[in-house]
Amino acid sequence: MEAHHILPQPSQDSARLANPAAAVECSALSKAFGRHVALDAIDLHVPPGSIFGLVGPNGAGKTTLLRILTGLSRASAGSVHLLGRELRADDPDVRRDIGYLPDVPAFYDWMTSTQALRLAGRLSGLDGAGLSGRIRDTLQLVRLEAGKQRIGKYSRGMRQRLGVAQALINAPKLLLLDESTSALDPAGRKELLDFLVTLRGRTTVFFSTHILSDVERVCDHVAVLDKGKVLSQSTMEELRARHGQQTIAVEVTDGAEQLAHRIAQAPWALSVRPGPGGEIMVRATDPVAAQRGIPSLVASAGIGLVRLDSAELSLEDVFLELTGEPAQ
Structure with a gap:
């Protein structure tokens, strides 16, 4: 055009x-x-x-x-x-x-x-x-x-x-x-x-x-x-950065469901949900505390940790975090 x-x-x-x-x-x-x-x-x-x-x-x-x-x-x-x-x-x-x-x-x-x-x-x-x-x-x-x-x-x-x-x-x-x-x-x-x-x-x-x-x-x-409420408004870059800094992706060898339950009990855990690739997506009030605490929870569960890092969030990920439901 x-x-x-x-x-x-x-x-x-x-x-x-x-x-x-x-x-x-x-x-x-x-x-x-x-x-x-x-x-x-x-x-x-x-x-x-x-x-x-x-x-x-x-x-x-x-x-x-x-x-x-x-x-x-x-x-x-x-x-x-x-x-x-x-x-x-x-x-x-x-x-x-x-x-x-x-x-x-x-x-x-x-x-x-x-x-x-x-x-x-x-x-x-x-x-x-x-x-x-x-x-x-x-x-x-x-x-x-x-x-x-x-x-x-x-x-x-x-x-x-x-x-x-x-x-x-x-x-x-x-x-x-x-x-x-x-x-x-x-x-x-x-x-x-x-x-x-x-x-x-x-x-x-x-x-x-x-x-x-x-x-x-x-x-x-x-x-x-x-x-009926505006939950967030910003530039695309600000939106991804703000939520990406608070969200951690955790990939383990097995026992993801058991680990997700343990993480959800942590005082810094805001939300825990499965990610698109089978990883655990953790939104934390204190990302530093989460980065320190998750390996201990993995070790106490007796499972192997494959990956632990800040999430590369899509708009779909942010949307789910904000509304709790997928776009329709």
Whole structure:
């Protein structure tokens, strides 16, 4: 995918990114549906120009948050600022700078791709030759033809790609994506992720997904949302470093289950779980004490120690540590 026809020029980017305001700033943001609290006083800071991944299990509140950011739903309490401006129901201007792709994009089935994008462009205040050029470029970007085929005949993957084109038609300064790779085949998914990388520093991408490998591949910042609360938010490097320093991988010749039970009784043990390769993953309040104590526990159990070192954590490992459940 080539992005140079779709994105703002670098000089415009530099002026925009010099603005210290966050692209997205949520303060004590809450949303309740009756007695169910979907978002519980969350604070969120999305740096401008970043590719920000929002991950969480089903029901964590990801889609609820995205609906608030797009103005499709109102918060019960708290505030939201987008691109330095407070999000208000009576202020449509900020929404003109936002592109949004829901998990299941909806279109009029009787329209062609060109007609759908022309409608989206006009709703964003675009018209004339400039709009025609953007329609051509965005369709080329997502590998769709500007033909006479009706959208009603599209496969789910084709509809998803058209949704990406629609989200980009107004050259957004903030692009909100909700499970945007979910319906794409492997080639299309790779192509979209590669394109998102080209957006870094030129526009802000807020990327909600349950596919953790996608976040690891393209995101420079990540937040973990669970049961309506933000459990962690940082750069990818900070997240891995923080949890990696606290997590120790222990590999033994045999008796792993017995050893795991012993380790779990230690005063410095926060959590003990099996690792993907059969090792024991130990999260400790005091990693130094754990490094000293584990060999003694291994020796007292009469088993052989193969490996003991700080864990090389994936986002999946960190996610499990924070939420106690795998991504779905």
